[in-house]
Each structure stands twice: as structure tokens, then as C-alpha cells.
Amino acid sequence: MGHQRTIQKPVSCQGIGLHSGVPVRMTLKPALANTGIVFQRRDLPESPIVGARPENIQAVHHAITLEKKGVTVRTVEHLLSALAGLGVDNLLVELEGGEVPAMDGSARPFVELLLQAGVRRLFQPKTYLKVKRRILVQEGKRSVQVVPSEGLKVFYTMSFDHPLLGEQSVAFNISREIYAREIAPSRTFGFLKDVPYLREMGLALGGSMENAILVGEEGVLNGGLRYPDELVRHKVLDLLGDLCLLGKPLVGTVIAHGAGHSLHAQLVKEIQRQLDLEEAQEASLPTVIEKWVKPLLPISEPLETLAF
Numbered sequence: 001m002g003h004q005r006t007i008q009k010p011v012s013c014q015g016i017g018l019h020s021g022v023p024v025r026m027t028l029k030p031a032l033a034n035t036g037i038v039f040q041r042r043d044l045p046e047s048p049i050v051g052a053r054p055e056n057i058q059a060v061h062h063a064i065t066l067e068k069k070g071v072t073v074r075t076v077e078h079l080l081s082a083l084a085g086l087g088v089d090n091l092l093v094e095l096e097g098g099e100v101p102a103m104d105g106s107a108r109p110f111v112e113l114l115l116q117a118g119v120r121r122l123f124q125p126k127t128y129l130k131v132k133r134r135i136l137v138q139e140g141k142r143s144v145q146v147v148p149s150e151g152l153k154v155f156y157t158m159s160f161d162h163p164l165l166g167e168q169s170v171a172f173n174i175s176r177e178i179y180a181r182e183i184a185p186s187r188t189f190g191f192l193k194d195v196p197y198l199r200e201m202g203l204a205l206g207g208s209m210e211n212a213i214l215v216g217e218e219g220v221l222n223g224g225l226r227y228p229d230e231l232v233r234h235k236v237l238d239l240l241g242d243l244c245l246l247g248k249p250l251v252g253t254v255i256a257h258g259a260g261h262s263l264h265a266q267l268v269k270e271i272q273r274q275l276d277l278e279e280a281q282e283a284s285l286p287t288v289i290e291k292w293v294k295p296l297l298p299i300s301e302p303l304e305t306l307a308f
């Protein structure tokens, strides 16, 4: 886990954008160490690039939109989640449109695509962001905070305003295996009553029973769930994708109550703000986050042996 990673060879997929409803082709390509995750709009003149960075977060309602110099990339979070989950640090994401394809509404197709490409260790060590003191963001009763710990752990609680769903909680010690098996397959979801409003806002235009769990008054409308608590697991999937915008893996325990993209993005920006502050200060001052280069370790189990 000590080295930066990219993929072995280019891989492609196509699908429709969840919010735009427009078909799009996406190609993932290997990238050099310290590149980070970068999106390239191949459908636009001069193929502009938008990095997955906190300063490029433009919109956070129902999905994350990145923007740089007027160029946007929509709904990046499920792909970013798969990259974070498998520890891929450097990647070029070519898009023939403005939105990442929705696939089945989960991150599983992206995990499968990455495994098909093969994950490649680079020589350079991975740098982590290690939390040293609590950082909290909240809006009323909704909150998300990160506290110091070894490794990355997530506790997530959601109270759904629906008699059949009620309160759901999960806790995960995040590893590549746990991510691929317990988190990546959970699908995005929507409530039937919200669909007219979303469509009026120009959102969920590509949403269907094939790429989202649809919840009506009587319960889930499109067959069975992949896990009894699939909805809150998807919130963890989203959180990991949003945290990927930090550009470096986070080491800490994240505790979220009723949160969503908006609060996740606020946490990302607050962590980045603390980091910028610390970098501008003397090294002797107390720190909240530290950049932590993990020593090079022997090669761990190859990713290709992961079972689902």
C-alpha cells in the first residue's frame, strides 16, 4: 500500500449520464506519478483538462460537478470512489462528453473496468493526509467529522423519511477488499416523489430503473436490493468518492450523520484549508493535518486476485 498506483493499459466503457441523459464514452488511461486524477473533455476544442481537486468543486447538489475555466465535468463521484477504493492515485479520464456514464448506478462497473486494465504500482511512494485533530462540519442536525485514527474508517448513519427505510447505520474499516465486496456494488437511489422536481431542475434526465434504486411509497420499485442497507452503503460510496477530491488518501475516522455531497464537499474544503494554512505557517506550530509519506513496503497481494 506504500506506492502510488495507476493502471496497466487503457480501458473504455460507454453509457448515459445520470443527470444529462446524454450517451458518453469514457476511456481510462495510465498516468505518471503525482499526476492525480484528471478528466479530459475530448468532445471540446483543444480537449481541456479538469483536475479532481477541491478548488474545482463547482456544484454539490445530487452529484459533484467539477469546473475549471468554464469547462465542467458532471457526476464524477462514483468513478472517483472506485479509484479511491482500489487505491489508484494517477489516472487520465478521457470523456467524449460532459458527464461520467452512470452504468448501473454503483461503482462496481468501474471496479471491474479497473481490474480489467490491471493496477500498476509506480516507484514513487504514496503521500497520505493524516488527521491529527478533529475537524467537523455541520448543518443543523446533519454533520460529518473526521477524527484521528490509524487507517481509514467510516461510520455513516442516515434517517430516511420513509416508513420502510427508517434509520440505517454502517461501519467499515476501509480496505480494497472491503470496498470491492461491501461498498462498490451499492447503487444510487431516488424517491419517486422527488422525480418531477429533479426533472424540472434538469437533473436525473438519464435516471431509470437500470441505473438507480427507485423508492415509492410501498417500497423499492425495481426488485430486490443488493444489501438490506444498500442505501446507506451508497452514502459511504459517495463519501469515499468525494474525499478522493483531496488528491491524497485520508487517514482518519469519518463519522457522518445524515450527510450528503454538500457536507462531504465542505469537509474536503475544510481539510484543504487547514492544510494550506499549515503549509503557510512555521513547522513548529501545532498541526491538524500532516502530509505523511508511508515508507516503501514490500509488494502486497496483487489486486487481480481480488474476489467479488
Ligand SMILES: [Zn+2]
Pocket (backbone or CB within 6 Å): 077, 078, 188, 234, 238
Ligand atoms: Zn452516488
